[in-house]
Amino acid sequence: MKLKHFALLLLPLSMALTANAETKPTDESEKNVISFSTEVTKDVDYDVMEVTLFVKEENKNLKELNQTINQKVNAALEVLKKQSAVEVKKNTRSTQVRYDSKGKQSGWIERADLVLESKDFVVLSQVISDLNDTFAITDVVQKLSKEAAVKFEDEMIKSALAQFQHKAQLIQTSLNAKGYEVVNLNLDSRNEMPYFDRRMMPVAKMNSFSSEAADEVNLDNNGKAELKASVSAQIKLLN
Numbered sequence: 001m002k003l004k005h006f007a008l009l010l011l012p013l014s015m016a017l018t019a020n021a022e023t024k025p026t027d028e029s030e031k032n033v034i035s036f037s038t039e040v041t042k043d044v045d046y047d048v049m050e051v052t053l054f055v056k057e058e059n060k061n062l063k064e065l066n067q068t069i070n071q072k073v074n075a076a077l078e079v080l081k082k083q084s085a086v087e088v089k090k091n092t093r094s095t096q097v098r099y100d101s102k103g104k105q106s107g108w109i110e111r112a113d114l115v116l117e118s119k120d121f122v123v124l125s126q127v128i129s130d131l132n133d134t135f136a137i138t139d140v141v142q143k144l145s146k147e148a149a150v151k152f153e154d155e156m157i158k159s160a161l162a163q164f165q166h167k168a169q170l171i172q173t174s175l176n177a178k179g180y181e182v183v184n185l186n187l188d189s190r191n192e193m194p195y196f197d198r199r200m201m202p203v204a205k206m207n208s209f210s211s212e213a214a215d216e217v218n219l220d221n222n223g224k225a226e227l228k229a230s231v232s233a234q235i236k237l238l239n
Helices: 002-022 062-081 121-130 146-174
Strands: 033-045 048-059 086-099 105-118 136-143 179-188 224-238
Touching: 033 146, 048 062, 048 121, 062 086, 062 105, 062 121, 086 121, 105 121, 146 179, 146 224
Parallel strands: none
Antiparallel strands: 033 224, 048 105, 048 136, 086 105, 179 224
């Protein structure tokens, strides 16, 4: 009686487990869903060059030092006014105390920096050559202008989407599906504003600050920016 009674108790439990296994739902939305990604890249020439020039002087008399720097900066600005293709992005000054070997103040040091920017590298080279006797080059940066970046971004987006469509069609054909529908699509075309690595240029003749002079400065556009656009997507194949 006890064994029979125990068997009868197990029977409903077994039936319940079987029923649960048979009624477990299947997520039809996950069937035939394929995830993939595509990426396109493009190397483009930098179209903007930024050059930093500086002049540096020392004097025991701060007023005379200021006058000397003012004369040199104003003369440079007069030269730059004649070239509309070159823009003065920054015009800064800095002054510091000069100390002797005993730590006592012995005078002043003043420096002026001009940051020039242009899309015309030939004109920019000529301007720098004209200022060669007074100013030295401390930095050169090649960049991609915002206008060019926007233009190339549009082209990259079109290319990335075309690549997505090509790959989706290839997957559909290879798996003998009748068609496909896009379940999810993410487009990434964010590029940090590209710039060419900063590099030191030959320093121009500046009294005691340079031993050699560059009579002519040639700025070449030898850098390229790499732009990227990518698509990550999920498609559902239709049978």
